[in-house]
Amino acid sequence: MENRQGFKKGGLEAVYSIMVVEDNFPVRKGLIQNIKLGLPEFQVVGEASDGISGKELALSLRPEILLTDIRLPGISGLKMIREIREIYTPQVVVISGYSEFEYAREALSLGVLAYLVKPIDEEELESTLKHAASCICSARSLQTPVAPLRPDATGEIAKKGASMQAYYVEQTIRYIHEHFAENLGLSDMAEALRISESYLSRIFKEQTSFTINEYRTSYRIAQAARMLADPGYKIYEVARGVGIENSRYFSNLFKQNMGVTPMEYRRALLSGQVRFP
DSSP, X not given: OOOOOOEEETTEEEOEEEEEEOSOHHHHXXXXXXXXXXXXXXXXXXEESSHHHHHHHHHHHOOSEEEEESSOSSSOHHXXXXXXXXXXXOEEEEEESOOOHHHHHHHHHXXXXXXXXXXXXXXXXXXXXXXXXXXXXXXXXXXXXXXXXXXXXXXXXXXXXXXXXXXXXXHHHHHHHHHTTSOOOXXXXXXXXXXXXXXXXXXXXXXXXXXXXXXXXXXXXXXXHHHTTOTTSOHHHHHHHTTOOOHHXXXXXXXXXXXXXHHHHHHHHHTTSSOOO
16 A cells, blocks of 8 residues: 555554546546545545446445445445445445435435535535545555444454454444434444443544444534534434433533534534534
């Protein structure tokens, strides 16, 4: 892999693989050029102009980040995301010229990291991709990038020592992303992986610097921030939507993490003081 200056974790340089799926040629090339020139910590490993070839290429290359339009020839970007995520789980950033909330809601229901509306602001794109990188750092080994594994591959990976720990952490992060709105705890995650709770807690903290509860809370708040962009949701509905039944507790937790209450955040968002996450 090409040596580039980028994020560092544990003193090691980090390069993040990204693939762009966009049917508009100038837009696609512009995004790729901006990433190559302005974000050297990201390596563009592939590009596609339609949903079918995008899916095939993504499953072949397994990029850590997928940057895709919603409206694509062949199959839609949303359908492509669903089918890719049946095989592995990249960080997904959706872009679209359509700002209607039904697109955002469906995209976010698939667990995408962000929904950006065209024309794409370069600073917003940079911030979003760096957020994706921080999520990836939590899931991969310091020495070896962690590729999502098939169940029948666990026997092989178990022979590789430290890689097995990275695998458990990656699977725990995936579990949190898929079940963040459910009332599930550490025991459920450990049982799903067939390891002890104490072992899972220890390796997760070692690999990510977060406890499992801290990571899940952070992810829930991020999803809540996206839901607050839709004024159709009441605050208590947002709380329940991310798995927190007590709306007062949710509001306090949101303020601890975001610095403002959910209502203050919504007002700033809708007034244009902050951008759609």
